[in-house]
Amino acid sequence: MRTVRTLTAALLAATAALAVAGTASADTPSASPSPSPSPSPSASGEGGPAPTEAGTSFRTAAAFRPGQQATAAASTGDYLYWVLPIDARQRVTVKAKVTLPEASARHGASTWRLDVYDGLRRRQACTYGTQTVAAAANAVAADLSCTLRTVRANAEPWANDPLPGSYYVRLTVIGAPEEDLGLPVRAAVEAEVKEAGGAHAVDGALAAPLVPATVTSALREPENGWAGGWWSDRWIWTAAGGVLGAAAGLFGYSLTRGSGRPHRVPPGA
Known part of the structure; x- marks a missing residue:
């Protein structure tokens, strides 16, 4: 004994x-060639200031990091695009707020939609959240959110699993009176990332993250490098x-x- x-x-x-x-x-x-600092909960963050305008397409998407708040002034009917890096074993929740024009200037209700796409421009389904919001004619703002599935380190070729790399956020109005198109609005977007832990760890990883060359210069890698x-x-x-x-x-x-x-x-x- x-x-x-x-x-x-x-x-x-x-x-x-x-x-x-x-x-x-x-x-x-x-170790990585260009280490990036930890995300900051402040609006400006530590990885450079948060963008104050949005892109109008995937190619011109404005880059921001989790923990930052990206803002933009736009017109009702515009398509607004942002992009951020998400790594394996992370679950991201994207939130957006649209400050609407004065009620006296509007002619009816409007419907807003928030979509998230991966680096291959595949739209990713939201596990929960309010992805589409109908704002009444007298509403002050519209709040939207989308929580994605946990990002996997790799996946089968036929699967639509979210993979590490860049993620595009698109915000637009999908229903509004024609007279209201062009009215000024303000948009704010932020992303919260939670580590899912070893329950979602897999044996394998992508050879490279899904980061298109068009955004590589603007999009910085996560704190511990890709694959964490x-x-x-x-x-x-x-x-x-x-x-x-x-x-x-x-x-x-x-x-x-x-x-x-x-x-x-x-x-x-």
């Missing part, structure tokens, strides 16, 4: 060392399972060995 306790303690110590090393690796940014490093909390669960399995095996061996010893007959019996 002393041997069992010694081996178990050694296995537990090795697991703790692995967890500490993994945490240190996860906290250390991976090799570490995930799956390593902790794997090591813990190995330790428990080894301990159970040693305990069972000790019981089997003890039951196989011959019983001594006391003298004079």
